[in-house]
Amino acid sequence: MLLAIDAGNTNVVFALLEGGEVRARWRIATDPRRTADEYAVWLSQLLNLEGLDRSAVSAVIIGTVVPRALHNLEVLSSKYFGTQALVAGRGKAAWGFQLDVEEPDNLGADRALNCIAGHARHPGDLLIIDFGTATTFDVVDFNGAYKGGIIAPGINLSLDALVTAAAKLPRIAIEAPADMNVIGRNTVDQMHIGIYWGYVAMxxxxxxxxxxxxxxxxxxxxxxxxxxxxxxxxxxxxxxxxDLTIQGLAMLWEQAQAV
Structure with a gap:
């Protein structure tokens, strides 16, 4: 089975795929200091819960937007799974599609992977919106070329900034409102409306x-x-x-096998 690892700014997602389908998925908070040994202990326990052991993993591919996290993930692959991980965007796992922008090397791996999977699954011109630490809007044309996009603060970042800068505002959970009302009658309701409906408007x-x-x-x-x-x-x-990013990792791994 393929272990696909998506290391984002907030979480690292580990997905076990068999025949292109996600069999299991786990996430852990991103910490570049986390060692390969720590990852291995955590993952081994989760694999056991699925009735599997490490020998079930025959290949590993990593996509990351956190460069400092990459080394320990590569060590995890070689030391505990006995295989050299492919790194998305490098070597045999090069992107394989046109990055029609001014700074192609600066495109995050997650966004590139979304483009690969999005184009494969949905023909025609696409707009891919990824709600992560940042919210990104990516335009992919009908040929699969990346044309550019937008980076906006993620909804959690927006809320954190508001609460940090305003001493009297409480920390609230982000959730869909119970109704369509946009006239808040108390502080918490006004915050919910501002964050949620403000984000929908964006x-x-x-x-x-x-x-x-x-x-x-x-x-x-x-x-x-x-x-x-x-x-x-x-x-x-x-x-x-x-699972668009994980699907992109699986597709990129398949492409690399033909190189």
């Missing part, structure tokens, strides 16, 4: 502007852990693909 406004600039029909794909938070409150999305 999503819808930027999506409309991007579609207008592309000038052709565009399918909008949402991904990332918080995508489902907005699913029922906006018509901006055509599809939600929670």
């Amino acid at each position: 999503i819808e406004g930027l999506t409309a502007r991007l579609k207008a600039q592309v000038g052709r029909p565009v399918k909008v794909i949402a991904t990332g852990g918080l995508a489902v938070l907005f699913e029922k409150q906006t018509m901006a999305f055509d599809a939600i693909e929670p």
Whole structure:
């Protein structure tokens, strides 16, 4: 089985894939200081819960936007799974599609992987919105070329900034509101409305502007852990693909086998 590792700024996601399908998925807080031995103890216990052991993993691919985390993940692969990990965007796992932007080397691995999986699963022009530490909007044309996009603060970052800067505001959970009311009658309700509906307005406004600039029909794909938070409150999305980055890693690994 393939172990796909997506190391993001907030969490590292480990997914076990068999025949291109996700069999198990686990996440742990990103900490570049975490050693390969620590990862191995944690993963071994989770594998055991699935009735598996380390020998079930025959290949590893890593995508990361945290350079300092890469070394220990590569050591994990070689020391505990007996295989040299492929690193997304490098060597045999080079992207294989056009990055039609001014600074192609600066594109995050997660965004590139989303482009690979999005284009493979959804023909035509795409707008991929990834709700992570940052919220990113990526435009992929009908040929699969990456044309550019937008980086905005993630909804948790926005809330953290608000609470940190305003001494009297409480920390609240981010959740979909119970109704469509946008006139808050108390502080907590006003915060919920501002954060949630403000974010929906940003999503819808930027999506409309991007579609207008592309000038052709565009399918909008949402991904990332918080995508489902907005699913029922906006018509901006055509599809939600929670595992798009992991699917991109699996597809990139398959492409690398043919090189």
